[in-house]
Amino acid sequence: MSSRLPQGGRLIDRSTRMAFTFNGTPMTGFRGDTLASALLANGQRLMGRSFKYHRPRGVVTSGAEEPNALVNLGRGDRLEPNQRATTTPLFDGLTARSQNHWPSLEYDIGEVNVALSRFLPAGFYYKTFIHPRVAWKHVFEPFIRQSAGLGKAPKKPDPDRYEHFYAHVDVVIAGAGMAGLQAALVAGRAGLNVLLCEQEGHAGGRLPVDGGMADADGWIEGTVAALAAMPNVTMRLNTQVSGVYDHGYVLAYERIADDAPGSDAPRHRLWRIRARHVIAATGALERPLSFAGNDKPGVMLASALRDYIVNYGVSAGDRTVIVTNNDDAYRTALAIKAAGLDVPCIVDARPEVTGDLPARARAAGIEVKTGMGIAEVRGRKGVTGVRLCRQAGSGVPVEEVACDAVAMSGGWSPVVHLWSHCGGKLTWDDAGAFFRPDHARPPTNQDGAGFVTCLGAADGALVTQDALSNADAMARQVVGALGVKPAAADLPETDSVAEAPLMPVWVMPHGAGPKKRAKMWLDFQNDVKVSDVQLAAQEGFESVEHTKRYTTLGMATDQGKLSNINGLAILAEARGAAIPDVGTTTFRPPYTPISMGAIAGEARGEIFQPLRRTPIHDWHAGRGAYWEPVGYWRRPYCFPQEDESHADAVAREIDATRNGVGLLDASTLGKIIVKGPDAGRFMDMLYTNMMSSLKPGRCRYGLMCNENGFLMDDGVVARLNDDTFLVHTTTGGADHVHAHMEDWLQCEWWDWQVFTANVTEAWAQIAVVGPKARTVLEKLGTGIDLSAEGLPFMAWAEGRIGGFDARVFRISFSGELSFEVAVPASQGLAFWEALMEAGGEFGITPYGTEALHVMRAEKGFIMIGDETDGTVIPQDLGLDWAISKKKDDYLGKRAHERSHMTDPERWKLVGLETVDGSVLPDGSYAIAEGENANGQRNTQGRVTSTYYSPTLGKGIAMGLVLNGPDRMGEVLTFNTTEVPERGGPPKTIEAQIVSPVFYDPEGEKQNV
């Protein structure tokens, strides 16, 4: 029975009680407990169920590597699945529920899988559920999905907030155990800027638990205080270094308010760090031993059991058998004895056991059984005893020992994850039977130098004195490599005990048969056993990656922290290969799972992406604009008045514009300045048109193609003066057109004297459109001659309008008399309001993007993204006139000469009108006779834009049709996606090929 000891527990405050519930049962613990220690203190050893077989499970570790004790924490919208009880600080009011069982933790129907486990070996699902075919979707898979998964997901949006924090440091140190603290001292005293991150809520790591220093707590406290006094050193607790990336980029994950749900603080904080060097003082993890029944509640890592006693004053059981292959586990025996509890025996697989720690255990009256192993653990939902056998044999039990807990130790593995994230290589250490960093092959930075250093236990120095010296020496090397002279040494005194070598034990007993091997767990959560890895090897899944994927070894939420090395060893044995020849799987970030919320940070809801607003944005919002997202902008689609449908609003806006005057906020259009002595030459390359001949004061509509000749953007270019052009782009195109320009200027034409600047947001641009447009502007008062002669079509002028500094461009995308007026952004709203007021008597009407689209379609103007889709060349759109024949070159010219581009049989732009006046469906295809070689219906064209034209009172469309312009008047059949009547043919719709210019073909309205 696990329980709280009458005294001890260096991390708990017995004067502060915390009430919590587990599966609805009220329990209490102390401040400083983890959920796991508090559960153990309440006698709750059964904490969860395994993934595949639904085996009853208890806590097996005391840290982030815990595979079993995962709970659903909290409730409602603050529910969090798969929370590790071992890293969850206890707080008053905590509620936790165990996972993956039905109807209850104690009685889980899923446990039937245990009885069936012999029929469910690794990869069984690849070999069955094959017939009948439909059964997979409707029977097998739904069943598997229901029984898989662990915790339950919250259903509601997350009420908590998260944030990102940026840091630039010389050295980031992962882990504030003994090695990390010493490294921080060395680097801090050398004056380097240091960030020290510790995943636990306290510094010192295993030092106080494992011994080796007389006054460990005193040294830790003193060191932390010394570091706190250094302004160049920052220490963060509850902060785990999660990942190391190229160029010294490091992520750390700080848990701030997990123990204070509903508080004001952000729940998690993600640190985004640039470090010149990364020190991984990440310690080592103890490995389980593989013996039959090693997964039963009450079997724990020896180090964890000792942690619970020393740190939390909690015992895992009253009679604990220790099973080990090394000296370290004897510390657990001594700790248990010191706590006044019983250790019936220590089972040591080594044939001979000498050394200081065993001597101390023997002196304390504990029997040491050498050359022995555990044949089997007795008990169902908890340990009731162990049967012992010779380690060298096949597992014939020689005696049974009653106990209620088993502490196991198979040795330790350095935590090398941070070393490996960016490609650091490992080397196998035969003496310690673990992988450690290969100093000759570190992860390298932009200069080709190693930028991660593992030190202390993470470098394979497991004994206190060795770890300390290693940490000190390695930290000095790091400091030196960063160009700073390390300060004088001062190492604390240790009293480390020498340890005898361990004996690698991968299977216990060595000659265990298949029946026993099928009860030895490697990956506790995913239920991968020794027999599964052997089966994988037998079936040819010899690569470690194959084995991992076939058996799911190491793919559970502990990411193989407990199982990887043990699994590798089994695989190596099965293949008859050495462990280092089998290799490891790739270590990837994050070190332990981190919340998605922390990754996203503050960006959610309205600010999930940057929101770009024109100066008139709020006015639109106040008039009930229905928004359309365009890039990061939001543009009014239309301005519906009360009870008005969107379609009606669009029709009203068009009518007002065509017959009076309309206003469009065109501020989102891209505006890029191109300036310099070579600006004309550059513009000639950028556009298919001749731009260098454009006169100052004039505008020209231009086409921009990519290297493959496809039309990528269009817009009006104004020449501001001899060496300056103003390029207008589409709203969505501004950023990539600017990048496109810079790409060419920086990579190809770096010697041309041209500069570009994206000034989109510097100007508010308002289109004043309609027969009354001139009247409205003149009413405002202007010194610019806006008459047809003074400012003809495709001219621009600068001056003052209604007291505003303005540029007026006489351009039109609607076919009406139109002035696009640009004023400084700060004046945009005032100018808009002045226009609204001045236009009141003419019924001035703001219009949105849909009215814009309909009016341009009525005029047969193309729209990038509608008539173009990355496969259309200007020639397809009847825009040959905009391609200069006089120029030697422009981007896309060579491509336009490719055989497919000059093919006479291309789809070309036409207008389309349905025979009955209805609106053609968007994206519909014109059907042709027959099928192609792949059985697909042949086509001869498609609809690119289609609208109801309120001006013409019928549907109009534009489309690309095979040789379209030569087929005027022909009627084509277009497909629809309407569901046909039962048994009937697919519904189609007929449309006639017409000119794409539906409205004012002579252009009389815009040229007044």
Added chain:
Amino acid sequence: MRRYSAFAIAREAARFHSGWDRAWRSPTPRSAYDAIIVGAGGHGLATAYYLGKNHGLTNVAVIEKGWLGGGNTGRNTTIIRSNYLQDPSAAIYEKARSLYETLSQDLNYNIMFSPRGVMMLAQTQHEVRGYQRTAHANALQGVTTEFVGPKRVKELCPIINIDGPRYPVLGGLWQARAGTARHDAVAWGYARACSDMGMDIIQQCEVTGITREGGKVTGVETTKGAIGCKKLGVVVAGHSGVVANMAGFRLPIESVALQALVSEPIKPVMDIVVMANTVHGYMSQSDKGEMVIGGGADGYNNYTQRGSFQHVEETVRALIETFPMLSRLKMLRWWGGIVDMTGDRSPIISKTPVENMFINCGWGTGGFKAIPGSGWAMAELMATGGSPLAQEFSLGRFREGRFIDESVAAGVAH
């Protein structure tokens, strides 16, 4: 080869599964083969499989530098769909999808094809029009899709937030018979079937040179010695440029890292696959319960199989916006693969300037879903010299300008 079945498992259970054979043999290479496929990923193995099954060519070796299925076949997000816009794409992806439907039975290996449906969200007017166009195209291509409204989207996937403040869902393109499969199993199943036909799968064998005579391929140099062949198929994804270089020609390909990630496993919350292209992310839930997440490719070329955090951040943001419940889940694993991108983002299945040498590459971010169709077409091309499915994907299209551009949804609007 012993057939897999529930009965076989029961029989083996009695003897602790000691009787299972190797899923594929591990032979030493012979001196020559009728055909050699370089690359034992899904596409290479499928090519070999259909060479044998459809064309009776079984004197075949599949040579693999690492371990079979270890490239992008084992790194993708397992989505299978065929709702492509352009005819050649729809043809080959639909062929693949239909082969996936019966692949478990064909291979006697449960690849867990799960036609759970794929929804591509439309969150801008431009996307609505784009997907309506795709639906019209699909109707004529024999691909069953439909454009559905936001209400139907919510019914099919209740955890979607359709009323987000920035990009409310306006509808979606729904392909009910699209879905997912167990990616590793696809490679393993094909490998087992190939091995069973007598083909040699040679792992840990790197090709170091391609031998030619008079413009014709005669074999390959490898780390396990020279091996002769009459025909050579190169199917090596991210390293296609490297192998082409050995044969003296260049490919119009760039290699970039594509990342994916999974959450910790949770009980089922999502039955379908959802792709949200406006915000750049897609997600499904695996049979294990993990939320499987993907996003855009990194913006620079590299071979590291690592990616930048910024892309993962962007993807996770997008998906939390689409699925708010995701915020409290934890990211468990995160990985990268190298994808080979062509200029038009469509693959290459083609003859090469070297006679009897063929290449299959350039699948970019979408190769897994194509595996059976790709193998089918590549085998037909290698065996007969032509394939209607591969016709439009020839190398020549880059010279002629006959691109098959699927990036239509990436166009821009005013």
